[in-house]
Amino acid sequence: MDSLRIPILKIGDILIASIQVALHDASAVQFKDDLLQKIHDTRAKGVIIDLTALDVVDSFIGRLIADIAAMAGLMGTRVVLTGLQPAVAITLVELGLELPRVLTALNLEKGLKVMQRMTEESDDGAV
């Protein structure tokens, strides 16, 4: 069976992926590969991954998101995670996955503001 593809939208210099359905492992790995390739193809400065619709994030998906943020970071692209539900935040911390190196924002709108601020800073010549 083909794995489900998560649409990745481009707005200006930013990519936005909103995960709307429960990801099984193969589709999550496919998403990672698609996203990194799209970062390369579009030279995006930032990526927002919106998880508002997810009611379960287990250690596999949590680790994958941390990996995506680290890998995108190596390519020079920032990742902001948005929309974690309270129950998801609680279970992730109880699992032991605090994602300390992943930037987060309460919702997509705030995530966009964080991203705009960061990309403007880098346009000013700062790292």
Added chain:
Amino acid sequence: MGQSKAAVIRSDLDIVIARTMARDVAKVLGFGAIDQARIATAVSELARNIFLYAGTGNVTVREIEKGTRKGIEIVCEDQGPGIPNIDLVMQDGYSTSRGMGMGLPGAKRLMDEFLIRSQENVGTTITCRKWRN
């Protein structure tokens, strides 16, 4: 009698099916949204363990009672290689596969009771329970 449901784990798709089933049962039993997420996440970790280490197995979810308390019991069984050293796999960060080594200890933290029975080359049965407040 009480709610009881079972799922066979054969692929990564079945992990999602098993945890959705557990969440649905937890919801019917009156668990709140956060406990539903804890139960579904624990089942996701345990079902993935079956898939990664044994290939196939079963997840059964049922209603339990102790006196006036009601709860949910999850039994995950496989006929896989077994766990030679249970203390080791219950340590945070220990992993022999693609996992982060937080599957079993993480699932234990999300549940109230957690019991592993395992015999090398025979299989593993993990029973865990969560009680409703």
